[in-house]
Amino acid sequence: MDDATISHLLITFGVLAGLLLVAPGLIWLERRLLALWQDRYGPNRAGPFGLLVVLADTLKLFFKEDWIPPFADKKVFVLAPAIVVITVLLSFVVIPFAPGIIVADMNIGLLFFLAMSSMGAYSIILGGWSSNNKYALLGSMRGAAQLISYEVFMGLSLMGVVLMTGSFSLIDIVEAQRYQWFIVPQFLGFVIFLIAGIAETHRLPFDIPEAESELIAGFHSEYSGMKFGLFFVGEYIGIMLISSMVTVLFLGGWYGPSFLPPLAWFIIKMFGFIFFFILLRASLPRPRYDQLMEFGWKILLPLSLLNLVVTGGIILWMNTH
Amino acid sequence: MFSIVRSMWLVFLHMFKKRVTIQYPEQKAKLPARWRGRIVLTRDPDMGERCVGCYLCAAACPVDCISLQATQDESGRRYPAFFRINFSRCIFCGYCEEACPTYAIQLIPDFEMGEYNRQNLVYEKQDLLIDSQGKYPGYNYYKVAGMAIQGKEKGAAINEEKPVDIHSLVP
Numbered sequence: 378m379d380d381a382t383i384s385h386l387l388i389t390f391g392v393l394a395g396l397l398l399v400a401p402g403l404i405w406l407e408r409r410l411l412a413l414w415q416d417r418y419g420p421n422r423a424g425p426f427g428l429l430v431v432l433a434d435t436l437k438l439f440f441k442e443d444w445i446p447p448f449a450d451k452k453v454f455v456l457a458p459a460i461v462v463i464t465v466l467l468s469f470v471v472i473p474f475a476p477g478i479i480v481a482d483m484n485i486g487l488l489f490f491l492a493m494s495s496m497g498a499y500s501i502i503l504g505g506w507s508s509n510n511k512y513a514l515l516g517s518m519r520g521a522a523q524l525i526s527y528e529v530f531m532g533l534s535l536m537g538v539v540l541m542t543g544s545f546s547l548i549d550i551v552e553a554q555r556y557q558w559f560i561v562p563q564f565l566g567f568v569i570f571l572i573a574g575i576a577e578t579h580r581l582p583f584d585i586p587e588a589e590s591e592l593i594a595g596f597h598s599e600y601s602g603m604k605f606g607l608f609f610v611g612e613y614i615g616i617m618l619i620s621s622m623v624t625v626l627f628l629g630g631w632y633g634p635s636f637l638p639p640l641a642w643f644i645i646k647m648f649g650f651i652f653f654f655i656l657l658r659a660s661l662p663r664p665r666y667d668q669l670m671e672f673g674w675k676i677l678l679p680l681s682l683l684n685l686v687v688t689g690g691i692i693l694w695m696n697t698h
Numbered sequence: 699m700f701s702i703v704r705s706m707w708l709v710f711l712h713m714f715k716k717r718v719t720i721q722y723p724e725q726k727a728k729l730p731a732r733w734r735g736r737i738v739l740t741r742d743p744d745m746g747e748r749c750v751g752c753y754l755c756a757a758a759c760p761v762d763c764i765s766l767q768a769t770q771d772e773s774g775r776r777y778p779a780f781f782r783i784n785f786s787r788c789i790f791c792g793y794c795e796e797a798c799p800t801y802a803i804q805l806i807p808d809f810e811m812g813e814y815n816r817q818n819l820v821y822e823k824q825d826l827l828i829d830s831q832g833k834y835p836g837y838n839y840y841k842v843a844g845m846a847i848q849g850k851e852k853g854a855a856i857n858e859e860k861p862v863d864i865h866s867l868v869p
Contacts, residue, residue, distance in 0.1 A: 414712045418719045660709035661702060 441602040450507035457504035461611030475640040498524040505596035516595025520586030530681040531573035537688040551630030558629040574619035581658040620650035729807035740832035748802035755794035763787035773848030781823040800839040
């Protein structure tokens with residue numbers, strides 16, 4: 378093996394290990410931040426700042442009974458939680474963390490990300506369907522509708538960025554933001570992508586597939602033990618994915634003042650959005666299902682089309698003058 | 699739309715507010731003096747038991763967690779032979795305290811009664827009786843009641859009139 382292969386392997390496994398280590402840490406972070414915003418302490422007993430609660434949570438999940446309901450479709454039931462983790466982890470393949478720190482620089486990077494996040498919808502649908510439980514089925518139906526409709530303008534809102542860069546490769550997109558982040562010319566696209574991204578990870582306030590006050594736990598009502606844990610890990614890696622995508626597409630990726638290394642800038646921006654996601658959870662109530670759909674199709678879709686048309690028009694005009 | 703941003707901002711500002719959590723084992727909550735916790739039996743200022751075994755507390759108890767047996771000593775004072783409270787049943791409602799005519803049974807601000815063995819929650823008289831007058835210092839039932847005991851005749855109590863000689867009432 379030559380040096381390039383070894384460093385590539387190191388990056389690959391480094392990214393994988395980093396994600397799988399940070400994802401449970403996010404559970405701790407979320408609980409501490411929610412507590413902070415609700416004037417509480419959150420987990421602060423086990424270990425320094427309560428960090429060992431992550432270990433306790435994981436161990437607890439491993440020791441729980443791995444229950445498959447007798448009425449469930451066993452093969453699909455087992456497969457569903459794996460899909461969400463696999464698709465989300467695969468999406469990270471195209472994300473450039475810093476110059477040279479990327480698993481695979483594809484010229485269709487952005488499309489790959491969109492494809493993978495669409496595949497993630499299968500996990501919700503299959504999980505709810507195979508559970509053979511009415512609440513799980515309702516949750517998965519809502520989840521499918523939500524994910525598919527928000528997918529539409531999630532893709533459309535990104536096209537402005539693609540138009541301005543002229544490439545689907547995420548490295549090209551970051552490098553095009555060397556002097557000006559796309560959040561300035563593409564502010565509308567940024568807002569739409571952020572909202573659609575929250576809906577894609579079905580985080581609060583768009584946690585309609587889970588909606589514990591209405592549907593017990595929605596599509597993962599019947600799951601327990603590490604299968605439930607996988608849904609959880611998938612959700613948290615999903616948060617990281619959307620945060621890193623926003624960073625890459627709109628906030629200039631690794632670019633920042635040079636007193637910090639590029640990787641540090643990327644991580645700071647990413648965690649800024651993770652904080653924002655948790656703040657959303659702490660402050661906003663869940664909309665009704667039809668309100669969500671109306672908001673998506675009647676407001677966000679026209680806005681993203683408008684954004685696309687205006688961006689395209691300006692670029693065409695600038696090219697001809 | 700504005701209200702969404704506003705509520706997010708207001709929640710964010712809570713970051714800088716004081717936390718309301720009391721970190722319990724290290725930091726104790728301040729309990730008011732009349733907080734209803736562990737039940738005790740108090741003594742009068744002469745360190746005699748206040749309880750006269752009238753069963754009113756046991757009758758008032760909605761969960762039947764008090765049981766006792768009244769008896770008398772040679773001086774004529776009534777006292778409970780045994781007094782047992784099952785704290786695994788007690789709901790700390792305070793009805794026993796309200797029912798008690800002699801201020802003997804009292805609820806005090808203490809709740810740290812955790813046990814590993816359920817049987818240990820059954821408190822006997824020696825666990826309940828304290829060497830204190832509790833919330834009513836200076837009160838002594840036999841000093842104000844009209845009942846005669848050894849060393850105190852009828853009419854010898856505080857503010858009590860001498861008993862009427864019934865023969866003097868004969869016309």
